Amino acid sequence: MNHPAAKTSRVRLRLGLRAIVGAWKQRQEPRLLERLKHPLAVCAIFREEAPFLDEWLTFHAGIGVTHFYLYNNFSTDNYREVLRPWQAAGYVTLTEWPVPVGQVTAYQDCVRRFKNEARWIAFFDVDEFLFSTQSQSIIPLLDAQAGRPGIEVWQVIFGANGHAQRPPAVLEAYTRSSPTKFLTVKTIANPRQIYKLQVHQFKYWRGRGLDTAGQVVDRSATPVYDQLRMNHYWSRSIEDLNLKVRRGDASTAAKRDLAAHLKYEAGMNDEPDFTILPIARAIRKPPAVAKAAGEIIAPAAGQVA
Numbered sequence: 001m002n003h004p005a006a007k008t009s010r011v012r013l014r015l016g017l018r019a020i021v022g023a024w025k026q027r028q029e030p031r032l033l034e035r036l037k038h039p040l041a042v043c044a045i046f047r048e049e050a051p052f053l054d055e056w057l058t059f060h061a062g063i064g065v066t067h068f069y070l071y072n073n074f075s076t077d078n079y080r081e082v083l084r085p086w087q088a089a090g091y092v093t094l095t096e097w098p099v100p101v102g103q104v105t106a107y108q109d110c111v112r113r114f115k116n117e118a119r120w121i122a123f124f125d126v127d128e129f130l131f132s133t134q135s136q137s138i139i140p141l142l143d144a145q146a147g148r149p150g151i152e153v154w155q156v157i158f159g160a161n162g163h164a165q166r167p168p169a170v171l172e173a174y175t176r177s178s179p180t181k182f183l184t185v186k187t188i189a190n191p192r193q194i195y196k197l198q199v200h201q202f203k204y205w206r207g208r209g210l211d212t213a214g215q216v217v218d219r220s221a222t223p224v225y226d227q228l229r230m231n232h233y234w235s236r237s238i239e240d241l242n243l244k245v246r247r248g249d250a251s252t253a254a255k256r257d258l259a260a261h262l263k264y265e266a267g268m269n270d271e272p273d274f275t276i277l278p279i280a281r282a283i284r285k286p287p288a289v290a291k292a293a294g295e296i297i298a299p300a301a302g303q304v305a
Helices: 004-033 050-062 079-088 103-114 139-143 238-247 258-266 277-282 287-292
Strands: 038-046 067-072 092-096 118-123 128-131 150-158 185-189 194-197 202-204 229-233
Touching: 038 103, 038 139, 050 079, 050 128, 050 277, 050 287, 067 079, 067 103, 079 092, 079 287, 092 103, 103 118, 103 194, 128 185, 185 194, 185 202, 238 258
Parallel strands: 038 067, 038 118, 067 092, 150 229
Antiparallel strands: 118 185, 128 229, 150 185, 194 202
């Protein structure tokens, strides 16, 4: 049997070693920053998301993301066709990831392979949209948090908004959200400081993740949306919610229950929320992607076509 004092000593030793490694990594950071290719990248795992990928990629390229590390988890739809122009334009690195319950292992692989390519990597899903109400680009807001190992971004959860079938696009269609009884965050991290990661919150070699108000995120914290927020389109349409239940979850082996999901969805449409729309309407697909896709690119004001 482990003696409590011995266990306490081991914990202290482990924390002390983490602090030493963290301090060393922090000292290396200025040298590494000179070689990083991306101020902000996104890591995401997806399954059967082809109808949503282009809108999601376009939006996040518009708020400052310059690369996407995407992990395909058993998709059978036309995701390759959708991603092809984004890959051709250099925005997407696609990894096939046929791993059951593969979300955390995909995140681990991303950090292992790409941690020295991006200043920040945000870890979230294709039904989630990260943005700020203060500016279209979120890079200045991240720069202001540069001393932290991770930033935890509060979510607002959206329901089906009365849509039984899938509408043409996500952001214009779903404009009713839940009250703040569903309290969750996702993380934007300095990947070189990650010690252990999960789906929502991470541990770091040095320091801890905080929200933009400097709060520790736990059950007692009050959500803040002053700088960054994330819209989570949890159900999308009822048609999509049925598909979501059938395909299962990349973060747990537990079976989804349709009746329970429909019950949750019923409470997610109480408040009108149009906050994201002005930013979404200002964003256009990157010209390099549009060109690779063979799309017509409208000339900027004052230019001759």
